[in-house]
Amino acid sequence: MKMISWNVNGLRASLKKGFIEAFKQIDADIFCLQETKMEQGQAELDFTDYLEYWNSAQRKGYAGTAVFTKKEPLNAAFGIGIERHDQEGRVITLEFEDYYFVNVYTPNSQRELVRLDYRMEWENDFRSYLLALDANKPVILCGDLNVAHQEIDIKNAKSNRKNAGFTDQEREKMTLLLNSGFSDTFRTMHPDDHDAYSWWSQMPGVRERNIGWRIDYFLVSRRFMPQVKEAFILSEVYGSDHCPVGIIV
Structure with a gap:
């Protein structure tokens, strides 16, 4: 199965930049979006082979996630069950027979790190949510995690040391999550890229x-890593300030 994650930075804007063509060409079994900035039905999408799951923010034109899947899940859940975190449409969880699939758009700490304290609360609560799922069956987590974990993951590490997305605090939370039993698929398979x-x-x-x-x-989940055949970044695909990333399992 091919699984794809893409922060589209506004789906309606991305539709004007070749999104439909890219979506069809990539032909994923599960295709996840972050920062949709819209509600279901606000744009015309005719993906007849896919079931659609949307989680939109209460604030119009902000954040939001969506999942398009060819395989029907056993269950779908939205948010993580904590009200202060669940107003921005940031998490969709689909349960399949052998694993949970979680699509997330992690809150940005923003300029001057005005939201860093909230980000730390989010990180702790979201990690607890993932670990509770992982206690039942393996978890596949994808999305914009809004952190470059290691210096190899960012072009200018020194000059960005205290900027949102590369603070010591955010990087430490990522390390803690990985040490809790998760593997970064791309870095595991491409350690020196x-x-x-x-x-x-x-x-x-x-x-x-x-x-x-x-x-x-x-x-x-670390015990699921042997089932990952490929992990890749589609940097040649435009349509957003992010590019799609993916795995094949």
């Missing part, structure tokens, strides 16, 4: 020069 990024600033020339960050991930 430099210049492998999934997000670039929209400033002119930045993407062309590949001055990027790897902040989009597929993490899996």
Whole structure:
């Protein structure tokens, strides 16, 4: 099965930049979106082979996630069961026979780190949520985690040390999650790949020069890692300031 995750930075905007063509060409079995910035039905999408699951933010035009799947899940859940975290449409969980599949759009700590304290609360609560799922069956987690975990995952590590997405606190939470029994599929399979990024600033020339960050991930329960055949980044696909990332299991 091919599984894809893509932060589209506004699906309606991405539709004007080749999203439909990219979606069909990639032909994933499960295709996850983050930062949809819309509700289901606000754009015309005719993906007849897929079931659709949407979790939109209460605030219009903000955040939001969606999952398109060819395989019908046993159950679908939205959010993590904590009200203060579940107003921005950030999590969709699909239960399949052999695993849970979780699509997440992690809160950004924002400029001046004004949301860093909240981000730390989120990290702790979301990790607890994942571990509760993992106690029942393996978890496949994908999405924009809004953190470049290691220096290899960012072009300019020194100058970004205290910026949102590369603070010591955010990186430590990622380490803690991995140490709780999860594997970063791409880094496990490509331990020495430099210049492998999934997000670039929209400033002119930045993407062309590949001055990027790897902040989009597929993490899996460590015991599930042997079933992952490939992990990849589709950096040639445009349509957003992020590119799709994926795995084959």
